[in-house]
Amino acid sequence: MMERIRTTALVALATVVAAALVAAPLAWSQSGSQSGQPAKPEAAKAAPAEIPADSVTEGSVTVGGQAISYRAVAGTLTVGATDAQDAMLGLDGKYLPDATVDTSAKPAEQPATARIFYVAYFAKNPAGHRPITFLYNGGPGSSTMYLHMGAFGPERVVLPQDSSHQEGAPYDLAPNQYSLLDVSDLVFIDAPGTGFSRIYGKDAAKAFYGIDQDAHAFDRFIRRFLTRYNRWNSPKYLFGESYGTTRTAVLTNLLEHHLDLNGSIFLSQILNFDDSADDPDGNPGTDNGYILALPSMAATAWFHHRVPNQPAALEPFLKQVEQFAVGTYASALLQGADVPEADRKSIAAKLESFTGVPAAYWLKANLRVSGGQFSKELQSEMGITTGRLDTRYKGPDLDPLSEEAEYDPFGAALDSPYDVAINTYVRNTLKYGDNQTYKPSAYGPDFHWDLRHTPPGKQGWGAGANVMPDLAMAMKTNPKLKILLMGGYYDLGCTYFGATYEDKHLQIPASLQKNIQYHFFQTGHMVYVTTEALKELHQQTADFIRSTENGGQ
Numbered sequence: 001m002m003e004r005i006r007t008t009a010l011v012a013l014a015t016v017v018a019a020a021l022v023a024a025p026l027a028w029s030q031s032g033s034q035s036g037q038p039a040k041p042e043a044a045k046a047a048p049a050e051i052p053a054d055s056v057t058e059g060s061v062t063v064g065g066q067a068i069s070y071r072a073v074a075g076t077l078t079v080g081a082t083d084a085q086d087a088m089l090g091l092d093g094k095y096l097p098d099a100t101v102d103t104s105a106k107p108a109e110q111p112a113t114a115r116i117f118y119v120a121y122f123a124k125n126p127a128g129h130r131p132i133t134f135l136y137n138g139g140p141g142s143s144t145m146y147l148h149m150g151a152f153g154p155e156r157v158v159l160p161q162d163s164s165h166q167e168g169a170p171y172d173l174a175p176n177q178y179s180l181l182d183v184s185d186l187v188f189i190d191a192p193g194t195g196f197s198r199i200y201g202k203d204a205a206k207a208f209y210g211i212d213q214d215a216h217a218f219d220r221f222i223r224r225f226l227t228r229y230n231r232w233n234s235p236k237y238l239f240g241e242s243y244g245t246t247r248t249a250v251l252t253n254l255l256e257h258h259l260d261l262n263g264s265i266f267l268s269q270i271l272n273f274d275d276s277a278d279d280p281d282g283n284p285g286t287d288n289g290y291i292l293a294l295p296s297m298a299a300t301a302w303f304h305h306r307v308p309n310q311p312a313a314l315e316p317f318l319k320q321v322e323q324f325a326v327g328t329y330a331s332a333l334l335q336g337a338d339v340p341e342a343d344r345k346s347i348a349a350k351l352e353s354f355t356g357v358p359a360a361y362w363l364k365a366n367l368r369v370s371g372g373q374f375s376k377e378l379q380s381e382m383g384i385t386t387g388r389l390d391t392r393y394k395g396p397d398l399d400p401l402s403e404e405a406e407y408d409p410f411g412a413a414l415d416s417p418y419d420v421a422i423n424t425y426v427r428n429t430l431k432y433g434d435n436q437t438y439k440p441s442a443y444g445p446d447f448h449w450d451l452r453h454t455p456p457g458k459q460g461w462g463a464g465a466n467v468m469p470d471l472a473m474a475m476k477t478n479p480k481l482k483i484l485l486m487g488g489y490y491d492l493g494c495t496y497f498g499a500t501y502e503d504k505h506l507q508i509p510a511s512l513q514k515n516i517q518y519h520f521f522q523t524g525h526m527v528y529v530t531t532e533a534l535k536e537l538h539q540q541t542a543d544f545i546r547s548t549e550n551g552g553q
Contacts, residue, residue, distance in 0.1 A: 051076060051093050051115065052196075055432040061154035061175055063182040063538075069124040070154065070181060074117075074432035076196070077228065079220040081112040081207035086220045089113070091228050107200060112207035116221050117196035119430065120229070121154065121186045131184040131235040131262070131549045134222055136191065138243025140214065140449045141442040143194035145422035147241060149173075151528040151537065152180040153188065155429070157421035159529050163392040165413040171420050178528075178538040183545045184237065187225060192217055193442035195422075196433060209442070210450025211465065215250035222251075223258060235262040235549040239541070242494055242525065245269040249471040252481070253456060256474050263482040263548045264474075265541060268491055268525045269499035273451070273465040277371030277492050287333040290368045292498035294325040297374050298354040299489040300391035306356030306378060314489065314522060321354050322497060332367060339367075371492040372404030385409060390524025391490040410524065415440070472506040475515065483516040484544045486537065488523040496520045517544065 054075030061068055078093030080086035088099035093115065095101050101111060123130060135152065137144045149157050158172040180186055190197040192208040199208050208217050226232045238261060240248035245266040252264045270276060272288075277296070280289030298321040301307045302314055311317045332339045332347050339347075347367060348359035357377050362369065369377070375386040376397075383400060387393035387410035395409030419440055427433050455469035475481050485503055487496040503516050519540050521527045528534040 051078070052432070052436065055430055057430055059154055059429070061177075061179050061181060063177055063179050066182060068179075068181050071122045071124060072154075072430060073120045073122070074426065074430040076115045076117050077221055077224045078113050078115045079217050079224065081114075081201075081204075081213070081217075083216075083220070085111050085113075091224065108202065110201045112199065112201035112204040114192035114199045114204075114208050114217050115197060116192060116217070117190045118221075118225070119148065119153075119188045119426070120225075121181055122229075123181060123185060126185075129234050129549075131237060131545055132187065132231050133180065133184040133237040133239055133265075133545070134187045134189060134218075134225075135239040136189045136218070136244045136247065137241050138245070138247065139191070139194075139441060139443075140243045140246075141191070141194065141209070141447055142243070143190045143197075143422075143438070143440050144188045145195070145418050145438075145440060146526060147239070148188040149418055149421040149425065150526060151534065152176070152178070152186060152239075152541075153425075154179050154181060155425055157417045159414075159417060161531060163390070163394075165393075165395070165409070166417070168416065169420055171417045173421055173425060178534050180538065180541060180545075183542045183549075185231075185234075189218065189221065191442070194439050196436055196438060205446070205448070206450070209448065211246065211250060211453040211467070213450065215247055215254055218247060218251050219254040222255065226259075232259070235545075237261065237263050237265060237545060239265040239267070241267040243270070245494075245499075246271060246465075246467055249467040249474075250453070253470040253474040253477075256477050260478045261474075261481060263484065263544060264471075265484045265544065266486070266499070267527070267537075268487045268494040269485055269502065270494045271466065271468045271471065271499075271502045275495075275498040275502060277374075277495060277498075279370055279372065281368065281370060287330070287368070288498070288501075289370070290333060291325050291330050292501055293371055293374075293492060293495050294329060294351075294354070295321045295497045296391070296489060296492050296495045297357075297369075297371075300374075300386060300492070301354070301356040301378060303392055303490060304356075304379065304386070304394075308353055308356065318489065324350065324354070325497070329367075370404065375405035375408075375492065376402060387490075387492075387524070389491060389493045390488070390526065390529065391492055392524060414526070414529070468502055468506055472508050475506070475508050475512050479512060479515075481515060482544070482548045484519070484541070485516060486519045486521070486527070486540060488521050488525060488527045488533075490522070490524040493525050 054073055057072045059070055059072060078089055080089055088095050088101060090096050095103055135147050137146050154176055155173050156176040158174050160166045192199045207213055238248045238252060248264050248266060249271050252261060255261060274286050275288045275292050277289050277293035295318050299314060299318060302310060302317060332343060348362040351362045352359040361377060375388055378386045383397050384394050385397050385405045388408040390410040393410040393413055398406040423438055451465040453465060456473040485499055487499050489496055521533045523530045523533040527537055
């Protein structure tokens with residue numbers, strides 16, 4: 001997000017839904033000393049590549065009129081593909097002397113490991129137990145340059161505020177007066193295979209590219225980080241965006257085996273992929289994707305002045321759409337072929353009044369319009385494709401005759417500024433990355449994500465891509481855990497109404513619903529691209545941390 005969350009990040013997410021059973025989790029097996037072979041010379045046990053040295057720099061940022069001096073560490077931690085293997089690795093990323101691993105094997109045949117890149121910011125002279133927040137984007141397969149250079153790092157890229165595609169470089173980087181360093185130390189984590197993070201060893205992609213594999217890698221990273229920097233007793237938070245929220249649900253539950261988090265923060269959430277507006281026709285009989293996307297379609301039409309007899313205010317209008325979506329519209333879709341023709345026509349007319357998309361189009365689509373179809377159709381007579389992750393953005397059609405949008409104008413506008421920003425900042429300011437390539441994403445022809453997931457209490461049963469049980473289990477085993485859910489109204493990738501629906505359908509006691517806070521913005525997926533929304537995002541997140549860092553006392 002944008003996990004994001006490049007243009008293709010959530011497109012990739014939707015694509016892998018259709019190919020959900022591509023890769024299987026890796027079962028690591030030991031070898032080496034048990035084989036009876038004599039030990040090889042030390043030179044044969046070299047790591048796959050020399051581990052770059054960490055870079056430590058210092059800086060200062062002013063937030064809310066308060067100058068905050070900090071120490072920044074840009075570096076890596078290496079994790080194994082299983083807990084057993086991980087326990088054999090020292091904090092330096094090398095196997096411990098008593099490790100039962102045949103490191104004399106060729107690097108490509110050794111057990112898989114991930115060298116995970118991070119940038120940590122520690123405030124100088126903190127008072128008491130200072131909170132620490134772990135942040136990451138999603139994709140899956142996206143680096144964390146967006147949250148780092150757009151939301152909460154001490155510097156951010158300056159973007160146009162009119163949803164336009166700006167000119168090329170040079171781009172402006174400026175001190176971030178909305179950095180989260182005023183309330184928490186920060187750790188920005190690049191997922192395995194992204195940024196400066198790399199994967200090594202036998203079947204490494206299978207070992208780290210998947211819902212469960214990825215979450216376990218982050219779990220091991222966070223525990224290693226807490227050990228390395230002696231932060232086990234700090235108030236701890238997770239902040240995930242887009243697919244990063246999927247990761248957060250699983251990761252929150254995994255970490256509960258070792259520690260109680262103070263809070264988990266979900267920005268632009270998707271926990272159940274059946275709730276996605278991306279190609280729901282690929283899963284016929286499941287209509288949530290259509291129902292839950294309708295309010296975001298209406299918000300988009302309102303923004304672009306496509307709503308007939310447009311109301312003056314957005315949010316009261318959305319309340320009407322939400323009621324229609326879960327009422328009349330949901331009832332009609334559930335009836336399937338049995339919905340009376342008169343009702344079909346009446347509903348299509350109502351859908352036109354909310355979305356500006358003609359009733360004839362809704363009827364032709366059997367009342368079911370995907371996010372991609374809507375983005376294509378809304379402004380098609382003008383040759384314009386509407387954005388997906390942020391529907392305020394628009395761009396020229398690539399193919400006037402296509403059924404769905406062929407690209408996301410939002411992603412096309414944001415890719416270059418963020419790529420330039422992270423490469424400039426990490427090399428010039430953090431003094432890291434010489435002779436290395438920063439990978440904005442892991443995407444490529446051989447990138448596959450394993451969407452099989454085993455939820456808590458369902459060992460041996462391969463469930464679909466739905467991690468709601470994980471978050472529910474974490475909240476039940478730690479009833480003090482607090483949740484903050486945020487998102488944007490103009491987001492067709494991870495809809496705000498879908499996220500709300502998921503949290504209100506968690507399998508938790510009613511008493512635990514009070515542990516969930518909700519806040520939505522008149523922006524899109526990456527709410528922070530709008531400066532006023534970034535200010536509000538900072539305030540909401542900072543208030544959440546302040547209210548929970550001492551157990552909510």
